[in-house]
Amino acid sequence: MDVWWALLYAMLLLGPFLLMQVSSTFKFHFKIFSYCILCLTLSALAVPVCLLRNGGRTVDNMRIIRAFVRTMKYVYGLRFQVKGLENFEVDGPCVIISNHQSILDMMGLMEILPDRCVQIAKKELMFAGSVGLVTYLGGVIYINRKRTHDAKSIMGGVAQAMTDDNLKVWVYPEGTRNNSGDLLPFKKGAFHLALQAKVPIIPVVYSSFTSFYDKKKSLFTGGTIKVEVLPKIDISELQEEDIAGLTERCFNDMRQVFFRLSGKPYTPIKQSSSRQ
Numbered sequence: 561m562d563v564w565w566a567l568l569y570a571m572l573l574l575g576p577f578l579l580m581q582v583s584s585t586f587k588f589h590f591k592i593f594s595y596c597i598l599c600l601t602l603s604a605l606a607v608p609v610c611l612l613r614n615g616g617r618t619v620d621n622m623r624i625i626r627a628f629v630r631t632m633k634y635v636y637g638l639r640f641q642v643k644g645l646e647n648f649e650v651d652g653p654c655v656i657i658s659n660h661q662s663i664l665d666m667m668g669l670m671e672i673l674p675d676r677c678v679q680i681a682k683k684e685l686m687f688a689g690s691v692g693l694v695t696y697l698g699g700v701i702y703i704n705r706k707r708t709h710d711a712k713s714i715m716g717g718v719a720q721a722m723t724d725d726n727l728k729v730w731v732y733p734e735g736t737r738n739n740s741g742d743l744l745p746f747k748k749g750a751f752h753l754a755l756q757a758k759v760p761i762i763p764v765v766y767s768s769f770t771s772f773y774d775k776k777k778s779l780f781t782g783g784t785i786k787v788e789v790l791p792k793i794d795i796s797e798l799q800e801e802d803i804a805g806l807t808e809r810c811f812n813d814m815r816q817v818f819f820r821l822s823g824k825p826y827t828p829i830k831q832s833s834s835r836q
């Protein structure tokens with residue numbers, strides 16, 4: 561009988577805790593689900609606007625997509641504090657590189673996206689229903705990350721298009737989402753692209769989301785994201801053999817700003833030694 565009493569007490573004590581855990585995980589997944597549904601819905605609304613205004617696939621549609629996405633931050637209680645926007649005022653094309661933490665980054669991206677700017681994305685995004693369609697209409701460039709050779713040859717074509725069509729290109733050099741509170745080592749595609757197109761690089765850093773968004777802790781509340789657009793990096797004097805050094809320099813500069821914006825102490829690491 562004592563065992564039953566002990567079990568009853570344990571349930572009374574643990575029950576609310578377990579319920580809270582289940583409900584916080586449920587709330588987290590529900591919020592992510594609602595984010596995807598909102599993206600799909602807004603995209604479905606944006607597609608006809610893009611088609612009616614601009615006819616087909618063109619970077620001009622990015623202005624429409626940007627206007628739609630900018631409304632989303634109010635739904636999720638996110639605020640952006642942006643510094644250095646004047647650094648985007650370059651004449652002509654450039655490569656913009658930034659850190660990539662989550663699918664929520666699309667809000668941060670659209671918050672500051674300059675005109676005539678397209679992004680490099682994994683090709684799987686093309687198949688994400690109306691989101692895929694709207695990104696296609698906006699001129700997003702898709703790459704197959706599983707085929708280095710194909711990805712590299714597409715990037716080669718992009719370099720030409722940048723100068724021909726006066727395009728800025730936004731690349732996430734980490735190559736994947738990363739919500740660990742640090743940066744992943746940078747891949748070199750963005751730097752090859754800048755060198756091939758002979759255009760400057762503009763780094764952008766977003767502060768860590770971990771205080772309000774954390775998959776492992778099922779945390780997703782409102783919060784403030786600090787954003788800093790850094791001064792452009794001139795690459796006109798650089799050669800192919802300088803790419804490793806350039807990648808390392810951008811990684812270290814951005815990582816330093818990332819830690820400062822996130823209010824965390826900075827500990828230097830070498831990007832080459834952290835690559836797996």
Ligand SMILES: CCCCCCCCCCCCCCCCC(=O)SCCNC(=O)CCNC(=O)[C@H](O)C(C)(C)COP(=O)(O)OP(=O)(O)OC[C@H]1O[C@@H](n2cnc3c(N)ncnc32)[C@H](O)[C@@H]1OP(=O)(O)O
Nearest residue numbers: 602603606628679681682708711715735747748749750752
């Ligand atoms: C209306 C409402 C709408 C709501 C919805 C919201 C819509 C919003 C619209 C906006 C959409 C934005 C979407 C953003 C999506 C973001 C993503 O998908 S991130 C993932 C995809 N992006 C990337 O991967 C970019 C970064 N990756 C790279 O740059 C890579 O280098 C790579 C080009 C993909 C190749 O990668 P990989 O195959 O892994 O090979 P590496 O190890 O990097 O390189 C091997 C080797 O090759 C050299 N190299 C790389 N690139 C080149 C090149 N262009 N030319 C010559 N050589 C190259 C590299 O130096 C390596 O050699 P090394 O000797 O080791 O140095």
Ligand SMILES: CCCCCCCC/C=C\CCCCCCCC(=O)OC[C@@H](O)COP(=O)(O)O
Nearest residue numbers: 596599600662663666687688689691735736737
């Ligand atoms: C009829 C088909 C229906 C398909 C339904 C698809 C559901 C998807 C719906 C909405 C998704 C909204 C996401 C907005 C765009 C996010 C872009 C993004 O952040 O991609 C991740 C990519 O950077 C890195 O990928 P990985 O971290 O390597 O993975």
